[in-house]
Amino acid sequence: MAVSSSSPLSRTLRIGIVGFGPFGQFLATTMMKQGHTLTATSRSDHSQLCARLGISFFRGMTEFIEAENDVIMLCTSILSLTEVLKSLPLHCLKRPTLFADVLSVKEGPREVLLQVLPEESDVLCTHPMFGPESGRDGWNGLSFMYERVRIRDEATCSSFLHIFESEGCRMLEMSCEEHDKLAARSQFLTHTIGRILSEMEIESTPIDTKGFQTLIQLKESTIRDSFDLYSGLFVHNKFAKQELNNLVLAFEKVKQKLEEMNEKSDLSMQPL
Ligand code: NAP
Numbered sequence: 196m197a198v199s200s201s202s203p204l205s206r207t208l209r210i211g212i213v214g215f216g217p218f219g220q221f222l223a224t225t226m227m228k229q230g231h232t233l234t235a236t237s238r239s240d241h242s243q244l245c246a247r248l249g250i251s252f253f254r255g256m257t258e259f260i261e262a263e264n265d266v267i268m269l270c271t272s273i274l275s276l277t278e279v280l281k282s283l284p285l286h287c288l289k290r291p292t293l294f295a296d297v298l299s300v301k302e303g304p305r306e307v308l309l310q311v312l313p314e315e316s317d318v319l320c321t322h323p324m325f326g327p328e329s330g331r332d333g334w335n336g337l338s339f340m341y342e343r344v345r346i347r348d349e350a351t352c353s354s355f356l357h358i359f360e361s362e363g364c365r366m367l368e369m370s371c372e373e374h375d376k377l378a379a380r381s382q383f384l385t386h387t388i389g390r391i392l393s394e395m396e397i398e399s400t401p402i403d404t405k406g407f408q409t410l411i412q413l414k415e416s417t418i419r420d421s422f423d424l425y426s427g428l429f430v431h432n433k434f435a436k437q438e439l440n441n442l443v444l445a446f447e448k449v450k451q452k453l454e455e456m457n458e459k460s461d462l463s464m465q466p467l
Pocket of ligand 1: 214216217238240270297298327420421423424
């Protein structure tokens, strides 16, 4: 794993966004602020929002692909990546293009991108480790993971990475496999605990401790993300299955310890 602090010569890019949902919109705002030219396409019609942001929105995939973007950034849900990628008329690409994905799992997308994209396309797999909530006040100090999977056009790749570097992100170069291993223990676990707390319908009380307020915040921030996103963290990360098992086992162990204590205390309360 390498932490990069280089400051490459960067240029403004033409970036095409595939999937203009909450995260695509969030990234687009900063990219526009930096002076990049943006186009977008998505399953739903986001043309009015795009018009307000100064982004050209294409309902048709062919016009989108023919728009000669330097970078096509894939911001679609984890579950729909393969279907979306296969629906792009890639034969209409007018020149070699950098495809960069921002999906929250990495090994699966890496494989799909290598399988589906034309050999002349460059591939950069990334995961900005933040979202609209945690990155609301800027990206300074937030982590940005990436793997340069197949890069020949160094200038375009560096300029794309510079978008995040220049906002102060902690740039972490690591393999997609390493990412998935770490993210299963951190991000997937966080989301799972948040979802469990939501199932329990926990709410603030008049006597909240700081710890409980943290749990409420966790519940609220996890359920703001779509269920597609959460289930994608499980379905498309082979390490997540083991973490779910570990969580169940740990819960059972804690429960068992409490039950043992309960039995002991029941015995000690017996009248002599
Ligand atoms: P999401 O629910 O994961 O994805 C929503 C996007 O996927 C929308 O653009 C939606 O299109 C598209 N989509 C969903 N199902 C589709 C289908 N069957 N066919 C075509 N398009 C489909 O929500 P998100 O938060 O915007 O995340 C987008 C990506 O960024 C995900 O891969 C996620 O893992 C990644 N990411 C998210 C965050 C975050 O904090 N939210 C952080 C880092 C990375 P329409 O809007 O047009 O319906």
